[in-house]
Amino acid sequence: xxxxxSIPKGTRDFxxxxxxxxxxxxxxxxxxxYLFGFQxxxxxxxxxxxxxxxxxxxxxxxxxxxxxxxxxxxxxVDPTLIESGDCPKIAPKLCEKGLRYDLTVPFAxxxxxxRNDLSFPFKRFQIQPVWRAxxxxxxxxxxxxxxxxxxxxxxxxxxxxxxxxxxxxxFHRLGIRITIKLNNRKIxxxxxxLAGEPDKITDITVAIDKIDKIGLENVKADxxxxxxxxxxxNTIAPVITLSGTTEERLQKLSEILNxxxxxxxxxxxxKEVIEGTDRLGLKANLxxxxxxxxxxxxxxxxxxxxxxxxxxIGSITGGGRYDNLTGVFGLPGVxxxxxxxxxxxxxxxxxxxxxxxxxxAGTAKVMFTNFGVKEAERSLxxxxxxxxxxIAAEIYPDAAKIKKQMGRADALGIPFVAIVGETELQNECVxxxxxxxxxxxxxxxxxxxxxxx
Amino acid sequence: xxxxxSIPKGTRDFxxxxxxxxxxxxxxxxxxxYLFGFQxxxxxxxxxxxxxxxxxxxxxxxxxxxxxxxxxxxxxVDPTLIESGDCPKIAPKLCEKGLRYDLTVPFAxxxxxxRNDLSFPFKRFQIQPVWRAxxxxxxxxxxxxxxxxxxxxxxxxxxxxxxxxxxxxxFHRLGIRITIKLNNRKIxxxxxxLAGEPDKITDITVAIDKIDKIGLENVKADxxxxxxxxxxxNTIAPVITLSGTTEERLQKLSEILNxxxxxxxxxxxxKEVIEGTDRLGLKANLxxxxxxxxxxxxxxxxxxxxxxxxxxIGSITGGGRYDNLTGVFGLPGVxxxxxxxxxxxxxxxxxxxxxxxxxxAGTAKVMFTNFGVKEAERSLxxxxxxxxxxIAAEIYPDAAKIKKQMGRADALGIPFVAIVGETELQNECVxxxxxxxxxxxxxxxxxxxxxxx
Numbered sequence: 001x002x003x004x005x006s007i008p009k010g011t012r013d014f015x016x017x018x019x020x021x022x023x024x025x026x027x028x029x030x031x032x033x034y035l036f037g038f039q040x041x042x043x044x045x046x047x048x049x050x051x052x053x054x055x056x057x058x059x060x061x062x063x064x065x066x067x068x069x070x071x072x073x074x075x076x077v078d079p080t081l082i083e084s085g086d087c088p089k090i091a092p093k094l095c096e097k098g099l100r101y102d103l104t105v106p107f108a109x110x111x112x113x114x115r116n117d118l119s120f121p122f123k124r125f126q127i128q129p130v131w132r133a134x135x136x137x138x139x140x141x142x143x144x145x146x147x148x149x150x151x152x153x154x155x156x157x158x159x160x161x162x163x164x165x166x167x168x169x170x171f172h173r174l175g176i177r178i179t180i181k182l183n184n185r186k187i188x189x190x191x192x193x194l195a196g197e198p199d200k201i202t203d204i205t206v207a208i209d210k211i212d213k214i215g216l217e218n219v220k221a222d223x224x225x226x227x228x229x230x231x232x233x234n235t236i237a238p239v240i241t242l243s244g245t246t247e248e249r250l251q252k253l254s255e256i257l258n259x260x261x262x263x264x265x266x267x268x269x270x271k272e273v274i275e276g277t278d279r280l281g282l283k284a285n286l287x288x289x290x291x292x293x294x295x296x297x298x299x300x301x302x303x304x305x306x307x308x309x310x311x312x313i314g315s316i317t318g319g320g321r322y323d324n325l326t327g328v329f330g331l332p333g334v335x336x337x338x339x340x341x342x343x344x345x346x347x348x349x350x351x352x353x354x355x356x357x358x359x360x361a362g363t364a365k366v367m368f369t370n371f372g373v374k375e376a377e378r379s380l381x382x383x384x385x386x387x388x389x390x391i392a393a394e395i396y397p398d399a400a401k402i403k404k405q406m407g408r409a410d411a412l413g414i415p416f417v418a419i420v421g422e423t424e425l426q427n428e429c430v431x432x433x434x435x436x437x438x439x440x441x442x443x444x445x446x447x448x449x450x451x452x453x
Numbered sequence: 454x455x456x457x458x459s460i461p462k463g464t465r466d467f468x469x470x471x472x473x474x475x476x477x478x479x480x481x482x483x484x485x486x487y488l489f490g491f492q493x494x495x496x497x498x499x500x501x502x503x504x505x506x507x508x509x510x511x512x513x514x515x516x517x518x519x520x521x522x523x524x525x526x527x528x529x530v531d532p533t534l535i536e537s538g539d540c541p542k543i544a545p546k547l548c549e550k551g552l553r554y555d556l557t558v559p560f561a562x563x564x565x566x567x568r569n570d571l572s573f574p575f576k577r578f579q580i581q582p583v584w585r586a587x588x589x590x591x592x593x594x595x596x597x598x599x600x601x602x603x604x605x606x607x608x609x610x611x612x613x614x615x616x617x618x619x620x621x622x623x624f625h626r627l628g629i630r631i632t633i634k635l636n637n638r639k640i641x642x643x644x645x646x647l648a649g650e651p652d653k654i655t656d657i658t659v660a661i662d663k664i665d666k667i668g669l670e671n672v673k674a675d676x677x678x679x680x681x682x683x684x685x686x687n688t689i690a691p692v693i694t695l696s697g698t699t700e701e702r703l704q705k706l707s708e709i710l711n712x713x714x715x716x717x718x719x720x721x722x723x724k725e726v727i728e729g730t731d732r733l734g735l736k737a738n739l740x741x742x743x744x745x746x747x748x749x750x751x752x753x754x755x756x757x758x759x760x761x762x763x764x765x766i767g768s769i770t771g772g773g774r775y776d777n778l779t780g781v782f783g784l785p786g787v788x789x790x791x792x793x794x795x796x797x798x799x800x801x802x803x804x805x806x807x808x809x810x811x812x813x814a815g816t817a818k819v820m821f822t823n824f825g826v827k828e829a830e831r832s833l834x835x836x837x838x839x840x841x842x843x844i845a846a847e848i849y850p851d852a853a854k855i856k857k858q859m860g861r862a863d864a865l866g867i868p869f870v871a872i873v874g875e876t877e878l879q880n881e882c883v884x885x886x887x888x889x890x891x892x893x894x895x896x897x898x899x900x901x902x903x904x905x906x
Contacts, residue, residue, distance in 0.1 A: 004782075004783060005501075005504055005562040005565055005566055005782045006501060006566070007496075007497055007500065007501065007504075007562075007566070008497065008499050008500070008501055008549070008550050011497035011498075011499055012497065013494065013495070013496050013497070013563055013566070013567065014494060014495040014496075015494060015567065015570065016492035016493060016494060016577070019492075019493040019494060019495060020493070023493070034815070034817075034845050035840050035843070035844075035845045035846075036817075036840070036845070036847060037816065037817030037820070037845060037846065037847030039469035039472075039815055039816060039865070040469060040472040040473070040476070040815060041466065041467060041468060041469060041472060042466070042467040042472060043460075043466050043467075044460055044461065044464035044465060044466070044596050045464075045498060045552075045582065045584070045596060046461050046464055046518075046584070046595075046596065047460065047461070048458075048459060048460065048461055051458055051459075051460075062523070062524075063523075065499075065520050065521075065523075066520065066521040067518050067519065067520055067521070067552075068518075068519040068520070068521050068544060068547060068548055070515070070516075070518075070586040071515075071540065072538075072540050073540055073544070074535075074538050074540055074543070075538075079536075082527075082535060083532075085525075085527050085528075087524065087525050087526055087527055090527070091521060091526070094521060094547070095521055096461070097461050099498075099520075109458040109460075110466055112458055113458055113459070113460075113466070114466065114468065117468065119860070119861045119864035119865055120861070121849070121850055121851070121861070123847070124469070129498065131498070131499070133523040142499075143497050143498060143499065151850065154850040154851050155851070156850035156851045158823075158829060158833070158848060158850045159850050161833070162833075162847075162848070162850075165837070169840070276830075276833075279830065279833075279834075280833055280834065280837055329457075329458045330457060362487070362492055362493060363490065363492060364487075364489075364490030367490070370611075376611060377729075377732065380611070380614070380615075380729075380732075380733055381732075381733065384618070384733055387488050387489070387622070390488070391488075392487050392488045392489070392490060393488075393490065394489060394490030394576070394615075395611060395615070396574070397574055397604065397607040397609035397611045397612050397615075398574070398607050398608070398609045407572070408572045408573070408574070411572035412492070412572055
């Protein structure tokens with residue numbers, strides 16, 4: 001029985017037009033990574049579950065795609081455990097491997113396994129799909145690409161400055177106007193300490209983040225509900241209402257954080273990154289945002305987030321500095337800083353703004369029609385010459401009706417059709433039709449190469 | 454407790470040097486695919502198990518990596534089935550999805566799902582990893598890439614001629630000298646029919662294939678063991694000892710197959726492909742090989758196989774014509790012809806012959822040393838200008854000992870080191886060191902850009 005095929009929910013096929021657009025994004029990012037001296041690695045889609053489990057929290061463990069062991073996968077599994085029906089406990093007994101959930105944990109595993117072959121500081125980039133058993137929804141998929149670049153084994157803030165330049169260059173090339181938001185985890189820690197609530201750093205950050213939407217009084221009420229004292233709230237209030245230019249904000253923060261060691265250090269780092277960036281110049285807007293806290297438990301210094309200025313969408317790139325990439329795999333003290341480009345959201349932004357260059361269609365530049373054996377033979381000879389000149393060319397393989405042949409070129413968006421019929425055979429020429437203007441010209445082979453180059 | 458990390462057997466990490474080499478292969482193949490008018494698609498790593506099961510034989514079903522269902526995967530599974538311990542029967546109850554085993558079945562599924570959006574003839578290429586739970590051994594991995602190109606919806610032999618040109622171009626660009634072996638399934642069918650053993654086509658082909666290794670008498674003995682009569686063996690013998698030029702072989706085959714419809718048709722097709730190819734010219738050797746039978750049950754016409762001439766290794770590319778790509782998914786009559794490049798073996802051949810171009814290292818072209826704040830600031834300004842000129846450049850991020858900095862450039866194979874020290878700051882210049890010759894030059898920024906372009 002023939003079955004009606006489908007694909008797993010949350011996954012996607014990419015057709016040629018989508019592929020051309022995605023390749024344009026990936027190629028742009030990859031070229032800038034290379035330009036900045038990053039080196040590519042790849043890791044297997046499957047990792048041992050022991051590498052993945054426990055790295056993304058309890059929720060993350062559930063979202064890992066686990067691969068059933070081959071062969072007699074029930075052998076040695078306690079039957080009473082199976083009878084218990086406790087799936088989260090049973091799964092690791094049936095599965096040794098899982099699909100990559102992000103690129104960071106595999107990178108950490110890579111660094112530990114290959115540390116004797118690596119030269120530090122190590123600047124790596126990685127562009128590969130990851131898989132998460134999340135509930136699929138608009139813009140959220142179970143298979144999607146991450147594009148990560150990290151520098152590890154260096155505490156220098158030059159790395160942050162360089163990554164900001166890199167972000168700037170990628171989005172400049174893509175034609176997307178962006179705002180880069182900047183923060184430092186130590187500033188958040190300092191504020192929480194000054195408020196006498198060092199453990200409530202997350203609550204405080206979440207509250208600060210709402211100021212634009214709900215206003216100061218509601219933020220204060222929110223903080224009260226989260227158990228902060230009035231005096232703590234009064235300490236935090238000036239941070240919440242921070243305004244003015246970056247310079248003014250830095251000045252005000254400096255006054256607020258005065259005397260707090262962590263906060264002052266964070267501020268100093270932030271200043272150094274901003275000054276270094278200003279010195280080199282940036283096409284993007286750079287904005288200090290003390291509410292920015294991405295992956296708070298992971299980052300320990302600089303925090304970076306990128307927003308598109310002309311489309312309403314979540315952050316399209318993010319990253320920051322971390323202290324301990326590989327400790328969980330037995331290699332302590334590997335610090336670094338990294339960024340991750342959100343390819344799927346960047347794709348959505350480019351689509352929304354229609355920013356793709358016109359020459360990325362991913363088709364041949366010219367299709368030759370086919371009027372029969374003699375004409376096809378001549379066409380193939382010419383096609384060979386075109387290809388030798390680097391021009392993507394093809395022939396319609398069957399001597400079908402001309403309407404059908406032209407229809408295919410039209411449907412694919414092939415920009416030119418070349419016709420070799422009886423007349424052209426006699427005159428040793430080719431008729432070239434521009435598919436967008438309809439214009440037709442008779443050319444010899446040299447003229448054809450010129451016209452299509 | 455820190456764990457010592459590892460990766461699943463049969464999988465691989467790729468370091469920057471390996472990535473640069475692999476990208477060189479994939480980029481070469483992709484560029485030629487585009488040049489010939491093929492369009493790229495991608496399909497998800499995970500397919501529904503119903504799409505994959507039963508497509509690769511019983512053995513193939515076992516080699517599929519199956520993905521455990523999320524959540525309460527035991528719910529609704531008959532406990533007596535679990536108790537039976539019949540893993541091959543239990544697995545499909547626990548798993549709805551599996552990893553792609555090849556690119557052909559997902560392509561067929563893609564064509565059926567998207568047939569209303571496709572324009573035929575459809576020329577697609579696809580370069581993606583596939584996964585097989587095979588026993589890992591030298592040169593055989595559980596995760597490896599396939600690079601496939603197919604033309605579907607056309608019976609024209611021009612497609613075969615074009616694919617042979619494409620193969621020729623790929624290996625010419627890679628610098629690998631090859632022999633392309635050619636056969637036609639209908640010729641094999643014809644021989645089996647003439648021998649009165651149409652069902653023994655596989656036995657006959659396997660026997661013919663051994664002639665070089667074991668000699669005619671042993672092949673005959675082999676055929677006897679496989680149950681062929683003496684008269685059948687006498688009919689086949691001239692095919693086994695086919696020799697001479699391609700023209701002579703075609704002539705002899707024509708005599709042998711005289712009067713057999715399938716055989717004559719196969720021979721006619723083969724002649725047309727060879728003549729068309731000769732007309733256009735081929736850098737590779739083209740060889741008629743009647744023992745060639747790759748995937749016999751799948752191919753129905755032309756069969757293609759590529760061998761490297763200068764390295765002892767299995768076939769590095771193969772393909773052929775098929776009649777019914779999508780029938781199993783309810784869409785009959787989709788015929789086509791395709792080829793698949795074996796990226797891992799091509800990688801081995803290039804390594805064995807050391808055929809990589811020197812400029813594919815995948816590092817920055819120049820690393821700036823770091824002597825401190827002032828020097829680094831000046832270096833970053835220059836680096837920005839280099840990058841604007843398309844030159845991949847970076848700075849050592851810390852003011853570490855110079856030996857350590859130079860050591861990194863050396864280890865990564867970065868071809869040039871640029872030094873901005875006190876003297877260079879004063880003189881507004883840069884000292885550029887060629888890392889392979891040791892030569893040093895003092896240059897201004899324009900001179901530096903020229904030297905590195």
